[in-house]
Amino acid sequence: MTELRHRGATDKELQHQNSEDKGSETEAKERDGASDNETKADPGVPEVSVTADDTPEVLNKALSGLSSRWKNWWVRGILTLAMISFFFFIIYLGPMVLMMIVLCVQIKCFHEIIMIGYSVYHSYHLPWFRTLSWYFLLCVNYFFYGETVTDYFFTLVQREEPLRILSKYHRFISFALYLTGFCMFVLSLVKKHYRLQFYMFGWTHVTLLIVVTQSHLIIHNLFEGMIWFIVPISCVICNDIMAYMFGFFFGRTPLIKLSPKKTWEGFIGGFFSTIVFGILTTVKLYPFQIHSIALSSFASIMGPFGGFFASGFKRAFKIKDFANTIPGHGGIMDRFDCQYLMATFVNVYIASFIRGPNPSKVIQQLLALRPDQQLHIFNSLKAHLTEKGLLPALEEAA
Amino acid sequence: MTELRRRGGGGDPDSTENISDKEADGDDRLAFPGEGEGETEGDSKADTPDVPPSADNTPQCLNKALEGLSSRWKNWWIRGILSLTMIIGFFLIIYLGPIMLILVVMGVQIKCFHEIITIGYRVYHSYDLPWFRTLSWYFLICVNYFFYGETVADYFGALVQREEPLQFLVRYHRFISFALYLAGFCMFVLSLVKKHYRLQFYMFAWTHVTLLIVVTQSHLVIQNLFEGMIWFIVPISIVICNDIMAYLFGFFFGRTPLIKLSPKKTWEGFIGGFFATVVFSFFFAYLLSQYQYFVCPVEYNSETNRFAVECEPSNLFMIQEYTLPAVVQNAVRWKTVNLYPFQIHSIALSSFASLIGPFGGFFASGFKRAFKIKDFADTIPGHGGIMDRFDCQYLMATFVHVYIASFIRGPNPSKVLQQLLVLQPEQQLSIFNTLRNHLREKGMLPPAVEEAQ
Numbered sequence: 001m002t003e004l005r006h007r008g009a010t011d012k013e014l015q016h017q018n019s020e021d022k023g024s025e026t027e028a029k030e031r032d033g034a035s036d037n038e039t040k041a042d043p044g045v046p047e048v049s050v051t052a053d054d055t056p057e058v059l060n061k062a063l064s065g066l067s068s069r070w071k072n073w074w075v076r077g078i079l080t081l082a083m084i085s086f087f088f089f090i091i092y093l094g095p096m097v098l099m100m101i102v103l104c105v106q107i108k109c110f111h112e113i114i115m116i117g118y119s120v121y122h123s124y125h126l127p128w129f130r131t132l133s134w135y136f137l138l139c140v141n142y143f144f145y146g147e148t149v150t151d152y153f154f155t156l157v158q159r160e161e162p163l164r165i166l167s168k169y170h171r172f173i174s175f176a177l178y179l180t181g182f183c184m185f186v187l188s189l190v191k192k193h194y195r196l197q198f199y200m201f202g203w204t205h206v207t208l209l210i211v212v213t214q215s216h217l218i219i220h221n222l223f224e225g226m227i228w229f230i231v232p233i234s235c236v237i238c239n240d241i242m243a244y245m246f247g248f249f250f251g252r253t254p255l256i257k258l259s260p261k262k263t264w265e266g267f268i269g270g271f272f273s274t275i276v277f278g279i280l281t282t283v284k285l286y287p288f289q290i291h292s293i294a295l296s297s298f299a300s301i302m303g304p305f306g307g308f309f310a311s312g313f314k315r316a317f318k319i320k321d322f323a324n325t326i327p328g329h330g331g332i333m334d335r336f337d338c339q340y341l342m343a344t345f346v347n348v349y350i351a352s353f354i355r356g357p358n359p360s361k362v363i364q365q366l367l368a369l370r371p372d373q374q375l376h377i378f379n380s381l382k383a384h385l386t387e388k389g390l391l392p393a394l395e396e397a398a
Numbered sequence: 399m400t401e402l403r404r405r406g407g408g409g410d411p412d413s414t415e416n417i418s419d420k421e422a423d424g425d426d427r428l429a430f431p432g433e434g435e436g437e438t439e440g441d442s443k444a445d446t447p448d449v450p451p452s453a454d455n456t457p458q459c460l461n462k463a464l465e466g467l468s469s470r471w472k473n474w475w476i477r478g479i480l481s482l483t484m485i486i487g488f489f490l491i492i493y494l495g496p497i498m499l500i501l502v503v504m505g506v507q508i509k510c511f512h513e514i515i516t517i518g519y520r521v522y523h524s525y526d527l528p529w530f531r532t533l534s535w536y537f538l539i540c541v542n543y544f545f546y547g548e549t550v551a552d553y554f555g556a557l558v559q560r561e562e563p564l565q566f567l568v569r570y571h572r573f574i575s576f577a578l579y580l581a582g583f584c585m586f587v588l589s590l591v592k593k594h595y596r597l598q599f600y601m602f603a604w605t606h607v608t609l610l611i612v613v614t615q616s617h618l619v620i621q622n623l624f625e626g627m628i629w630f631i632v633p634i635s636i637v638i639c640n641d642i643m644a645y646l647f648g649f650f651f652g653r654t655p656l657i658k659l660s661p662k663k664t665w666e667g668f669i670g671g672f673f674a675t676v677v678f679s680f681f682f683a684y685l686l687s688q689y690q691y692f693v694c695p696v697e698y699n700s701e702t703n704r705f706a707v708e709c710e711p712s713n714l715f716m717i718q719e720y721t722l723p724a725v726v727q728n729a730v731r732w733k734t735v736n737l738y739p740f741q742i743h744s745i746a747l748s749s750f751a752s753l754i755g756p757f758g759g760f761f762a763s764g765f766k767r768a769f770k771i772k773d774f775a776d777t778i779p780g781h782g783g784i785m786d787r788f789d790c791q792y793l794m795a796t797f798v799h800v801y802i803a804s805f806i807r808g809p810n811p812s813k814v815l816q817q818l819l820v821l822q823p824e825q826q827l828s829i830f831n832t833l834r835n836h837l838r839e840k841g842m843l844p845p846a847v848e849e850a851q
Contacts (some may be wrong), residue, residue: 357708
C-alpha cells in the first residue's frame with residue numbers, strides 16, 4: 001500500500017488524466033491515501049496487507065520503455081477501454097449471458113467484501129466460517145433465483161414435475177436451507193471466539209443484503225427490457241466521467257470532506273451533462289426520454305452518495321481498494337459501488353411508475369384461490385369492466 | 399453484573415428452584431456465573447468492554463412484601479410473580495382483540511430494538527457519535543412505515559380506496575419508502591466524521607442487522623395474526639410451553655449436557671420437552687379450534703370501521719374423520735379418530751418449536767457471551783429484558799409465516815383484486831375470460847348463454 005501511496009503522491013498531475021472514466025473518484029483515493037498517512041493513530045485497526053501489483057506481464061512488457069507514471073496512465077486507459085468494450089460485447093450476447101455475468105460479478109463482490117472482513121478481524125481460520133459464508137450466499141441466491149425463475153418461466157416450470165414441486169414449496173425449502181446454515185453457525189460457536197464469530201455473521205449478512213439483493217434487482221430490471229439495464233449503468237458511468245472532466249477543468253469548491261477531490265463544479269457539471277446524455281441517447285423513444293431524465297438525475301445526485309459510502313468504508317478499514325482484481329482500478333466493488341443504489345432505484349421506479357402487476361402472475365394467484373373467492377372476484381371484475389364499458393351490458397344475462 | 403453473578407452463584411443448589419414455572423431460559427442465567435469465571439481467564443479483555451451492571455429495579459412494593467424472606471426465596475418469588483403476571487397479561491391482551499395485539503407487538507418490537515441498539519452503544523462507547531441515535535430511530539421508523547404500508551394496503555383495501563390521500567400513498571408506497579430510506583442513507587454519509595469512520599460503520603451495520611432480525615419478524619407475527627388469532631396464540635404458547643417443560647424435565651431427570659454454549663441444558667430436558675410440547679399443542683389446538691374468535695381471519699369491516707372476526711371456518715377447523723394406520727389400530731383398538739386438521743399442523747409447529755426453536759435461544763446466549771452481558775436489559779425484574787423473553791419466538795414467527803404461505807394459505811383475495819384493477823383494460827378482459835371459463839368448468843357459473851356478438 002505504501003508503494004501505491006507514493007505513486008499517488010508523486011504523480012499528482014498525471015492522476016488527473018489517468019482516471020478518465022473513474023472520474024474524480026480515483027484521485028480522491030490517491031489524495032486521500034496520502035492524507036490518510038497523517039491520521040494513522042488507531043492501534044486497534046490492523047492494516048490490510050498490500051496485494052502485489054498484478055498487471056499482466058503482457059502489458060508490462062509492452063510498456064516497459066515508458067516512465068512509471070505514463071505506464072500507469074496507459075494501464076488504466078487500456079483497462080478502461082477493455083471494460084467498456086466488454087460491456088458492449090456482453091450486451092450483444094444477449095440476456096442469458098448478461099444474467100450469468102451479473103451472477104459472477106455478484107459472487108466476486110461478495111468474495112471481495114468477505115475477504116476484507118477476514119483480513120480486518122484476522123478471522124481467516126475461524127472454524128467453519130468460510131464454508132458458512134459461501135453457504136449463506138448459495139441459500140440467498142437460490143431463494144432469489146427461484147422467485148425470479150418461477151415468475152418468468154412459469155409455463156416451463158409447470159410442465160416439469162420436479163420443478164413444479166420445487167416451485168410450489170420454494171419458500172419453505174429456502175427457509176429450511178437457511179435454517180440449516182443458522183444451526184450450523186450456532187453449533188460452530190467456539191468459546192474463545194464468540195465475538196469474532198458474531199461479527200463475521202453480521203458482516204456476512206450485511207454483505208448479502210447489499211450485494212445479493214441488489215444484483216437480483218438488476219436482473220429484474222433486465223427482464224423488463226434491456227434498456228432498463230443499459231441506460232442506468234451508462235448514466236452512472238457517464239456521470240463519473242463527466243464529473244471528473246468538469247472537476248478537472250473548472251473544479252474549485254470542495255464538495256465533501258470524505259472525498260477531498262470532488263468539487264461542486266464537477267458535481268453540477270456532471271449532473272447537467274448526464275441529463276443531456278440521457279436525453280440524446282433515447283431521442284427516438286419519446287415517453288422513455290422523460291424517464292431517462294429522472295434516471296439521470298438520480299444517477300448524478302444520489303449515485304455519488306454510494307461512492308462516498310464506499311470511500312468512507314475504505315477509510316474506516318484503512319484499505320485503498322476493495323481488492324486488486326482489475327489492474328489500475330482496484331476490485332470489482334470499486335467499479336460497482338455507485339451502481340448499487342442505482343439498481344435499487346430503477347427497480348423501485350419501475351414498480352411504482354411503469355409496470356403494473358404481471359398478468360400471468362395474477363392469473364396464477366387467481367387459480368390458486370378458493371372457488372368462492374374466485375366467484376367473488378369474478379363478480380367484482382365483471383362490475384368493474386361493465387362500468388368501464390369494456391363488456392357489453394348483455395353479459396348481465398350470463 | 400457482579401452482584402447478579404453472586405446472587406446466582408451463591409444460592410446455587412436452590413437457584414434451580416428460582417425458575418419454578420419459568421422458561422428454562424433461566425438455565426442460561428444460572429450457567430452464566432459458572433461459565434463466567436472460566437471465561438474471564440480465557441478471553442482477552444483487551445477490546446471487549448464489560449457492560450456496566452444495571453441496578454436492581456424490582457418495584458418497591460414487591461421488595462417490601464418479600465422483606466422477610468432470604469434472598470434466594472425472594473428471587474424465586476419475584477420471578478414467579480412476574481411470570482404469572484406476564485402470562486395473565488398475555489391472556490388479557492388476547493381478550494382485548496386484534497388491534498390491541500398489533501399495538502402490543504409494535505411496542506415489543508420497539509423495546510427490543512432499543513435494547514439491542516443500547517447494547518451496541520455500550521459495546522462501542524459510541525453513545526456520543528453525532529447523529530447516530532437519531533439515525534437509528536429514523537431507520538426504524540422507515541422500515542416500519544414500509545412494512546405497515548404493505549400490510550395495511552393489503553388488508554384495508556376498501557378503506558384505502560375510499561380516501562384520496564391514502565390512495566396516493568398506497569400507489570407510490572414503495573417509492574415513498576425508498577425515498578425516506580435514501581434520505582437516511584444520505585444523512586449517514588454526510589454524518590461521517592473523520593476519526594470515527596469505523597465506529598460509525600459498525601453502528602450502521604448493527605442497526606441494519608437488528609432491523610432485519612427484529613422488525614421483519616415482528617411484521618411476520620402480525621401477518622400471521624391476520625390469518626387468524628390462532629396462528630398467533632398457538633405458536634407463542636408452544637414456545638412458552640417448551641421452555642417450561644424442558645426446564646421441568648431437565649430439573650427432574652437431567653443428566654447429559656446438551657451443548658457447550660448453555661451448560662445447564664440437558665438432552666433429557668430437550669427430548670422430554672419435545673414430547674410434552676407436542677402433546678400440549680395437540681390438545682391446545684383442539685381447544686382453540688372450536689371458537690370462531692380464534693379461527694377466523696381478521697378482517698376490516700369498512701361499514702362498521704372495526705375489525706371483525708366472523709366467518710365460515712375453513713376446512714382446517716372442521717372436525718374430520720381420519721382412519722388410523724393399521725399398526726395403531728391394533729394398538730388402541732379404534733378404527734378412526736375425529737380430529738381437526740389443524741391439530742396435525744400443530745404437531746408440525748410444535749416439533750419445530752422444540753427441535754429448532756432452542757437454536758434461537760443458543761444464538762442469543764452466544765450473543766450475550768460474546769458481548770459479555772448477562773441480560774439484554776433489565777426491563778422485567780428477575781427476567782431480564784424483553785429480548786430475553788422473545789429470543790426463541792423469532793425463529794418461530796418466521797417459520798409459521800413460511801409454513802402458512804407454503805402449506806395453508808392461498809394468495810390474499812383482496813390483494814389479487816387490487817392487482818387486477820391496476821392492470822391494463824385488455825389484460826383485465828383477457829383475465830376475465832380465462833376466469834369465466836375456469837369457473838364454468840368448475841360449475842360455479844351457469845354454462846354460457848349464447849351472447850349476441
